Amino acid sequence: MIILRSLASAFLMYSRIPFPKVEWREENRRYALCFFPLIGAVIGGLLLAWNISCGLLGIGNAVRAAVSVLLPVIITGGIHIDGFCDTVDAVSSYADRSKRLEIMKDPHIGSFAVISLCSVFLLQFALFCEIKDPDGMFIIAVGYIFSRSLSGTAAVTFRSTKKEGSLQSFVKPAHRKITVGVLIAITALCGAAMMFTDLISGAVVWFSGIITFLLYGLYSYRVFGGITGDTEGWFLQITETVIPAVLYITKLVQLL
Numbered sequence: 293m294i295i296l297r298s299l300a301s302a303f304l305m306y307s308r309i310p311f312p313k314v315e316w317r318e319e320n321r322r323y324a325l326c327f328f329p330l331i332g333a334v335i336g337g338l339l340l341a342w343n344i345s346c347g348l349l350g351i352g353n354a355v356r357a358a359v360s361v362l363l364p365v366i367i368t369g370g371i372h373i374d375g376f377c378d379t380v381d382a383v384s385s386y387a388d389r390s391k392r393l394e395i396m397k398d399p400h401i402g403s404f405a406v407i408s409l410c411s412v413f414l415l416q417f418a419l420f421c422e423i424k425d426p427d428g429m430f431i432i433a434v435g436y437i438f439s440r441s442l443s444g445t446a447a448v449t450f451r452s453t454k455k456e457g458s459l460q461s462f463v464k465p466a467h468r469k470i471t472v473g474v475l476i477a478i479t480a481l482c483g484a485a486m487m488f489t490d491l492i493s494g495a496v497v498w499f500s501g502i503i504t505f506l507l508y509g510l511y512s513y514r515v516f517g518g519i520t521g522d523t524e525g526w527f528l529q530i531t532e533t534v535i536p537a538v539l540y541i542t543k544l545v546q547l548l
Contacts (some may be wrong), residue, residue, distance in 0.1 A: 308369040339360055372524075382396045448468050
């Protein structure tokens with residue numbers, strides 16, 4: 293039952309998918325981060341279904357790409373975008389560390405966050421317009437699982453700047469050895485799936501995700517002294533943009 297309650301806790305917190313409510317107790321979140329990548333699996337599955345439907349129904353490329361960009365927002369309710377915006381505002385302030393952390397608590401959105409978010413969405417839209425082949429779309433779909441396995445791994449292994457907060461409510465009760473083991477296994481399986489689909493593109497995309505993960509840790513330590521729930525959302529948005537960007541560039545290079 294703890295497993296099922298952990299599953300429900302993960303989906304209730306990080307998605308807008310209807311799930312039976314469970315009591316907000318630490319034991320009900322012990323394995324929640326293990327199930328975090330499953331939300332990515334839902335997003336990836338819907339992405340593939342949408343793109344297949346577009347081909348069968350003759351839906352235009354622009355509409356296909358726009359909905360593909362918006363699917364993660366619809367499924368998650370924008371929780372990670374909120375963290376992305378808060379982190380961008382903090383980084384763009386060029387203030388000292390303590391001030392940056394204060395800015396991240398501010399519920400208001402700044403102009404730099406708006407500019408960055410629009411830029412990310414525009415870039416993702418352009419990339420989805422260009423990537424149409426089934427293999428490429430499958431790698432991107434797996435990428436939503438991959439990004440969440442990396443994010444979950446960061447949550448339980450990287451130093452946190454806060455002792456309380458939404459991130460800590462899932463990290464503190466987590467069974468760390470099992471959580472890390474499960475997430476690393478999922479990360480490896482994602483790499484295998486990507487490389488089985490397209491050896492070169494899959495390998496480059498997977499290693500790019502790992503490098504992004506390592507750079508995220510180094511940058512967060514230097515700028516914030518560790519990670520927060522907001523930087524986790526920031527990391528997800530960046531990783532889910534890096535994946536199609538690297539895929540597109542790799543395929544271009546292969547054509548040369």
